[in-house]
Amino acid sequence: MLSDKETDIDALGFEPYTNSLSELITEKGITPFTIGIFGSWGTGKTSLMLMLKKKLESQANVRTVWFNAWKFDDEKQIWAALIQAVLNQLAVTLGESAKLKLQELRNSIEWIQFLEFIGKSILSRGPDIEALRSSFKFGKKIESISDFEKRFEEFVDSCNIERLVIFVDDLDRCKMEATVDILETIKLLLSSKKCVYVLGMDYERVCDAVSRRFKESSQDVAEDYLDKIIQLSFHIPRRSEDDMKLYLRHLFALEYIEKGNLQSFTADMRQIEKNIDTTFLKLLKTYTESFSMDKYRALTEHDLLIIRENEFNPRKLKRFLNIYEMRRSLSEVLELNLENEYLIKFLLLQAKFSDFYRDLENYPGLLGQIKDVTSLTEEEKKEKLAKSELLQKYYADNELLRFLRDVPFGDVDPRPYLRIAQTAESEIVLGEKEKIILEDLMSDDAVKIGEGLKNFQGLDEEQKETIVRDLLERAEQVDAQVRRKSLQAFGTLREAVPEKLMADVVRKLIEKAKDENADVRNQAKWTYQGLKEVIPEGVL
Missing domain, CATH: 1.25.40.90 (Serine Threonine Protein Phosphatase 5, Tetratricopeptide repeat)
Incomplete structure (x- = not known):
């Protein structure tokens, strides 16, 4: 089974983007600066951020901090968790003077006042921070916030670094309050002249969270709010067909390539520009001789269809292959002798035409019946269709007929393939x-x-x-x-x-x-x- 964990190995061709972002982040005079990495679920936001983090860490005067917002989603004071994560991760390699600054920062009376105040006052007031700053009622507290900002700046200076890059991932997966609390903390407290923030998120979901938090806000106000925090927006581009073909083959190869060789194999794979199958197989054979050509052919014969049905989404593609592998393995264990080609075809049919697939589970002969209708004369078709509402329903579905023409099932008996799917999916696993x-x-x-x-x-x-x-x-x-x-x-x-x-x-x-x-x-x-x-x- 393929791990759902994100990776810093560049199987999707993100290197040109991480190179450009890295150059921008280390450019003099740019900070404080915030970059938004935007993309919907499964498009590779976290992987791109991990690659960027790895690239930045190779530079002597750059330190990075990683904060997975969703893991702290249940914290009552997620802003405090973010600040503690920054301080704790920096503390690992600090010199003595910086450690003293860190201790002062943590132990100061102002810091304690800040902890008590921030959750009750600032973060519940909405996006108009200037109005808050001018409020006499909060004057003394604001002074302590300003003091914290100053101490944080001094602390970062004492770390002897040119750039502190703070990655905040999974912001869009947080509850509404947590999402906005983090954005407010970045805007209000951690804008050091050496800091760059990289925020991974689904832009639409975060806009929605901002709109709901400040109830009178419209979508335009939410977008304006984010624009004031984020100076550069980077939208994960949709991958090309060739990119996704290579990625599909890369996922296939993961089963056979040793971990120690994976980085170099992936780098070599990214150089393939034409004759993908011939070149990829030649490359794969230089790393391993033990792989299944039958499995490879089953996957690659309909690669474009698999890619399109999974909406060019890397994570959906990975999930598709995991379901296929689960059914294939179960077929072997049960000695059913099912063909890989048809395991994939029935999985595609299920993904694209769920209503038809559901009826097929109840009436397995339906597949052959539709095939028979297509070969009849017009008069014979009318007569046959008049006897079955099911046939009428699906014979009128041109997209289904086109699919069955492009992905031929021949005379295969659907029943064992339908049974293996039901067996493999009979237990849903919840975290x-x-x-x-x-x-x-x-x-x-x-x-x-x-x-x-x-x-x-x-x-x-x-x-x-x-x-x-x-x-x-x-x-x-x-x-x-x-x-x-x-x-x-x-x-x-x-x-x-x-x-x-x-x-x-x-x-x-x-x-x-x-x-x-x-x-x-x-x-x-x-x-x-x-x-x-x-x-x-x-x-x-």
Whole structure:
């Protein structure tokens, strides 16, 4: 299985960007300066930031600090966690004079006043800091903030460095309050003349958090607020087809390349410009002789389709390959002798045409029936289609017909491939954080439900989908109370349900409106009525 952990190995061709950003960051006279690395989930923000961090660390007078905001999302004072992270990571290699400055900074009365004050006053006042500074009521406290800024500046100077680069990752995954608290801390306290901030985020999600925090703010005000903090915006570019073809092959090779050789293999791979398959295989053979050509062919035969269906998204592509590998391994263990080619084809079919795939699970002969219809005369087609609403529905889907033409299934029996998928996905694995959120959403306690919704909104799309899929499974359990509470949770989530799963949720509610248990039936109807106003057009 491929690790979902980000990497500083450049498999996506980010080097030109990290080179340019590194030059900019170390340029004289630029600080204080903040860079926003913008991209949606799975596009490679963290990997690019790790590569940039590694490049900067090779320079003698540059120090870096890494802060994963989401890991401290549950902290009541996340601003304090950020400052402590900066101080703690710098403290590791400090000289004696700098350590004294650090101790003074931590122990000063002003610092204690700052800790007590900041969470209650400044960060709850909104984006108008100048108005706050002019307020007599907060005069003495503002003096202590200014003192902290001065002491922080002196501390950074005592570290004998030219540049302090502070990376803040996963800002968009934080709860609304935490997101804005971090931005306020950067703006108000840590703008040393030697500091550069690199913030990784989904721009739209952070704008939304700012708008919701300052309730009267519009999207324009939120964007203006971010523009005042971020001087340079870098949007992760969509990778080209050739880049993604190489990345797909790189993911394939990870199973066979020794860790010690991975850096050099990746660097060599990035030099490939044409005849991708021939050149890549030649390169791979210089590193290892033991790899499966059958697996390689199965992946590369439909590489463009795989890439497009996963929206050119590196993390989605990795997830796709993990599902494929799980099904392939299970097939081997169960000695089913399934062909890799068809494992991939059925996985693509499931990803692109979920409604058809769901019907195929119930009526495996449907695939052959559609194929048969396409070969009939017009008169024969009319006669056959008149006998089946299912055939009418899917024969009218031109995109599905085009897919089945471009990705031929021949005379393969779908049943073992459908069964292996059901077996591999029968147990959804939740992390500890997702389990707590799920329990809160299914609680009858209003406080827990509210907290569960708030935390759910801070998750990335993959985590949200995992929780919603788990709720869909729970709606089928024998215990009627579990079924009812899972349906109740959908009513709590409302528009927070990922759009791609909204149709599944609606279908489940309609189905459960006929449940044998009256409480479940009523809950399904109430939830459905509450969801109707937020269901995207075309789902009903």
